Amino acid sequence: MSRSLRHGALAATALVFSIAALSACSAGNDAQTLQVRPDNAATAVDSIKIQNLNIITQPEADAEGPAVIAATLFNDGTKREIVEKVTLPGTSATVELKPAKGKGPLVVPAGGRVVIGGKNNASAVIENGREAGRNGNVQTVAFTFSETGDIELGAAIVPATSFFKDFGPSALPSPKPTTSASASGTPGSASETPGEQSSSPSATPDDSASPADGAAAGH
Template sequence: MSRSYRSGALAAVLALSIAPLAACGAGTDAQTQQVKPDTAMTSADDISIQNAVIVTDPAKAGPAAVTARIFNNGQSAQQLTAVSVPGLSQPVQLTGADGKAGPLTIPAGGTIALGGPGNPSAVVQNSQSVIKDGNVQNVVFTFSKAGQVSLAPTVVPALHYFQGYGPSAPAAPSSPSPSASGKPGTPAGRTGASPSATASPFASASTRP
């Protein structure tokens, strides 16, 4: 084989290997253009917390909501008894999807979501002294069995990707009337989620098989 032929063959192989890499960064659906918000995650014992974010209300100063997807991988139910923000004296109010304040139950092998239509919420008022947009803020989740679990989610306003998941407690359900119209509060197609780095925190509570 001549030197020129070997050089030509090597150049062809290199060109073929580089082409797929170049394609990843080009076009309207390029991977580099698929930007998603950073979210915090951690796990302790049977509890896994994913996609944790603190969402503020851009319309008024003060309130903020802690949103996250919480998985219970254990054989028995656990309760989320408290959420706290170090340095903030104001308590975080836990409210169930039924509008009742108090601890939230994560069923065995199941999951709940904090934040979003039809889901439980964790809202704190008068938080602007500590919680500021763009910061990374320490948050402590307290569970009945796993104890305290800490992580540091990013603080973002309830805009764009997070629109609709700001600091507002879910309304208590009301009895339907013959003239009532509209869809149920539980978002369709958001049940049966399993733990993954891409799981959305904005989904209804469900129990994995």
């Protein structure tokens, strides 16, 4: 009996892996986005399913810049759902939603899905990424849908490295001000030298131009 149970368990496990592989292949270009990873949040409320939810920050821990929310939203209902807003409860962070193409609301079509995050997909951008929390923590994300209402679940906060590299913020931090200040100082000091030379009689530039004219004439 125990031997039969072991064989049954192995067969069930193989079936699960086969279905997962076929699902990934049928997903096309978004197969990587649709992979269900054990550390990604997922939930289902009424006809809405949310999978692969993460908050992705800058690749460097001390970098300034935006963060993004990555998720896949499924609508198994007969009516389209509009994502009216996304918030991070307990923080002052604001999330800007944009559809994949054009302007307007972020719509999850009836019987369809929407991928948030990654190239050519819809986006949910947190302007000040630090307000989302620290890497390694879990932050509650609240989605407000036009038909289903509010759905809240916890999202892991991860940097845009490794698996999440292609789904992270598109706007990277600008160079540090100290670097740009020192660079701008160098041309400034150089520009003072010609200024000092220009305080001498204005005939000097004319004299320097004369040999050039003579050389041109010689040619």
